[in-house]
Every structure is written in C-alpha cells, then in structure tokens.
Amino acid sequence: MTKEADIEKTATSLERHNIEVIRAADGDECRKKVLDILPRGASIGMGGSTSVQQVGLLDALRARDYNLHDQYEKGISPEENQRRRRAGLTAQYYITGVNAVSEEGELFFLDGIGNRVAAVSYGPERVILVCGINKLVRDDDEAWKRIRDKAAPLTAKRFGVDTPCAETGVCCDCDAERRICNIYVRIHRAMTPGRITIILVGEQLGF
C-alpha cells in the first residue's frame, strides 16, 4: 500500500484519531525531524525498533545532550537493563517503531516483554513513532497478518531467539519458552491530541 493517495488517506485517518502525522522523504529527513522535536536535556526512553536504528536515530541520540535511558548500551547488567526500561516508562519522550498502521488510522503493536506497548499506551508525555511505508496496511486483518507472517518471524530470526520461526521463518503459533509474540496492542485513537506523533517515512524500514 504505497500509492500517495493511500498514504494521504492513512495520514488523514490518523489525524482524525488525534495522532499527529509528520511526513519525511527518507531516513535522513526523519532523523532530523525527530531531533527538531526533542529539546536539549530531555529525558528519553526507547522501545525496540529496527526502524529507529536504520534512520540513525539511536546513534544521534547517544551523541547528543539528552538524558537517554539506553537499555541497548553494550556491557550493562541485566538489572541495569531492566532499570533503564522502567525509567523509559516515565520519560518525557518515548521513541520507537510500530508494527503496522491501517488506512483506518489505527496503530498495531506486538511486544515480547511489554515495556514498549506500556509506554506507547501511557506514561511518557510524548511518543514518537518511526514508520516506513512498508508498515502501511488496509485494515486490522491485514495488520495482524503482516505481524504474524512477516514481522514476528523476521524479528525472531534476526535476534536468533530459540523459537521455531527463527529456524523456519514461518510462524506456527508456538508455545516456546522464548516466544516473542506475547502482547498484542491496537490503538484505535489517542485521548490526548498530539501525544503520539508518527513520522511516516517514504521508504522501507524495519520488518
């Protein structure tokens, strides 16, 4: 779903649901637009997102004067990792990706632990989502199908977790100890206008 008319329709639906939309042509423009939003010294939490890494945001945030709760820093203990995830839940800003966005203006997420969907739902004052055009779908059926058939197996494979899909690339609705598909969230509408901003990037990002 990458026709301009479809993207505009999705953007209009999101705005109608109190979700602010910013368009960016590519990853570079996306990164600049996110950095323009963030004031110096702001506290920032992050949720797992390949898209955020691909547009160079993680490196940019690390290099600037922010209070970044960076659970991805190499070498930190599991306890410190958890502490930073929790701190991210009450940060001023939260930056992550989204698994699918429907033309009806709804956001779809799959989470393993739950910190990302918790923060997107409530906690941080502002949430910024980075979204490539490959995440745009028609409706909720297509959104869940995209997550089940593509996003989840590819994520498991990329991180090499011990699940059947990491081997086969196909979801079998497993009950593995390390199953990553544990919490599904659909956001129909934001109660507070402008709390959630989505950057729609005109290229493919993430899974």
Ligand code: SF4
């Ligand atoms: S339910 Fe299991 S097999 Fe299916 S995508 Fe998730 S982790 Fe993989």
